[in-house]
Structures are given as structure tokens and as C-alpha cells.
Amino acid sequence: MADHVEMTKTTPMEFLYALLGGLFAPGLAIFLIVMLFLGIQGGMGEPDAAPLADKAVQERIKPFGQSVAIDPNAPKVERTGEQVYAEVCSGCHDSGALGSPKFKEKADWGKRMAQGYDTLLTHALKGFNKMPARGGDPDLTDLEVARGIVHMTNAAGGNFQATLKKDPEPTAAELARGKAVYAENCAGCHDTGVTGAQKISDGAAWAPLIKEGKDFLYHAAINGSFGGPAKGGNEKLSDADTKVAVDYMVEEAKAAIASAAAAKKTAAK
Template structure:
């Protein structure tokens, strides 16, 4: 029994060398091969274009939720002033004169329109006229808010309308 035991545990210097070299080299080869595999997969799947698209997609997915507008439907609606409505909605066209919209503060643009009278202008603002969309596209604006915005704009172009 003890003889057998000795045989089992007795190692030659050669065995030590083989075991040591094998024990060190084998994991290194394995690691090297794994790295090669990973790099190979990356190289075949990723090019600059998809990388950019992916970066954008990720940015879109992880963007802060602060971007989302949460509107409390039960909150009392606060009526906006003419200037507030203008800055929120009408300015998109009426500041630059886009689509030939009469420009804010431009007397020449507003002169003829003012001649139609306040009520007609308000009606056109509510119902829309030609390239002017109904309510200027601000579907949630009340008639009074629109009337105020019309007065605000027309007055900037020389009218003397009194807003409701």
C-alpha cells in the first residue's frame, strides 16, 4: 500500500516541467483564442455606419424621461394671454411670414386685414383661411385665447382692438 502510494506521488523533474508549462500555456492559448473570437465577431458585425445608428438608437432609448410632457387632465385650464398664445403657436408662421402669413409688427401686412374688422379676423383665426390652419394648429386653444392672440398681432400692426 505504502509502496503504491509512493509511486503515485513521486514525480520526475520532467513531469514537473510538463505540468508547469502545460498549466501556464493552456489557459493562455484559451484566452488568446477567446479574444480572437470576440474580435472576429465584432469585426464582422460592426462597421462605422451601424455603430452611429446604434449610438443614436441607444441615446433615444436612454434619454431622460423629463422630455415627456405629462399633462394632468384634471388640472384647471389656465387661459393664456394673447402674447402667450402668440409665442406658443402663432409665432411659427407670423414672425417669419412663412406661407405668406402677415408678419407680427408689420403695418403693411396687417393694414388690409385689419380693415375686415376684429370679428372677421377672429373668425378666420378660429376657422382657418387658405394656408392659415384652423386655430393656427393649436387645437386646444379656446376662442377667447385666439381672439386675444389676434388682437395682440393686429395691434402690433397698427390696429386698436380690445381683447376679451
């Protein structure tokens, strides 16, 4: 019997492949597992990269977003005397710049206070020599300017109250004249509120206008305002007649405001 069983001879090359395969296969497996593990971990480190980026962007645009969101119809909050002083008046009055009376300096303020509060208010509102009207800030309301004055004068030993001049009350004769002028020239729009005119009986519409003061209303009625025609569209109407018509309207509006407030009171009971 011939010896058929012949051992397959292993060539050196085959041996090398086997050796490398044996070494590499597990190594490759381990390498892949490690890669897989690292991959999962990496992914876990930033699970929601997109929302985070969003947040960062939102954070960055925030100041702009906020300033755009300011409601232009929000009622203006009037500042305190201290705020008005710090924001506007201190620019000069802190140091006495341009010859202005210096803050807390009694010698500077004594003579000025002796003129009386009304004079100081008029000078501060309209300007006086190098003192600019409203301290140079046209956005300040009359009351804010008054508070600024009181903050300064009281710091120099004064004792003023921040009050504004009251409009003189119209006489009965003026109101009667105003009623007639109103009926002829103004009622067409202001009785009904047509064309967007403030209805004379609409207290809520008039309350903020009345606060602006008579001078503002006279000016609006005589020169026209936001769709309201000058002198109600009657060029021949005198300024004086236009003013008494405004007096009458304000009187009626005040009555409407008062009766609305009274109705609210009884409703609350």
C-alpha cells in the same frame, strides 16, 4: 556536585523565531490598528450609502414622476396673447411664411384690420386659405386665439379688444317653447340628475358648460354626449326644439348660478 545546571542551548533556529516574533508581533499589532482605523474612517465616509443611492435614483426618475403627477382635472389656464403668439402663431407670422401678414408689419396688417375684428376672429378660428384653423393648434380656446390676434394686430397699430361673440339671447316665446320641450323630453333626467345628468338647478355643474358656448351645448344635446342621449332619447324631436330646450336649461341654470351667488353675498354680510 555535578554541575547539573546546564544552560539550555539556544539553537540558531530558535533564535531566528524569537527574533522574527519579537519584530513581527508589534508590527502586526500596528498593522491591525491601522487597518481598524482606516476601516472606521472608510465607513464614516459613506455612512448612508443606501439612502444616497435612493436619492440619486429619485433624482433621475423625477421628470417622469412629475409628468405622471399632473392632474388631468386641473383647470386649464388660458394663455396670454403674447404666449399664444410665441407658442403657435409666430411659426408663420414672425417671418411672413406662406404669405401670412408679418408681425409688426403695418402694411401687411392694415387692409386685414380694416375687415374688422369679427372677420379676423372667424378666419383665425375656422381657417382662411393657408391660415390653418386656430393656427393649427386645436387645443387653443376661442379666447386664446382672440388674444393671439389682438397681440398681433395691436403690434401693427391696431386697437382691438379680445372679445368673443355673445350668444344671441333667446326670446320669451322660445323660452316658453323650450320649457314645454324640456318638461316632456329632458326633465326625466335633468330635474333629478339621475344617470349622472347635470341637474338643471345645479349652477356649479352648469357654469363650465355655459362657458363652452351654446354651439357646444346644442351639439351635445342634438348628438348625445357622455351618457346624455341624443335629443333626450326622442329621435322625433327636431333640432330647433332641442335647441330651445337647451336655451331653457341654460336660462334656468343661469338663474341658479345667480341665486347661489346672491346667497353667498348675504351669507358673507
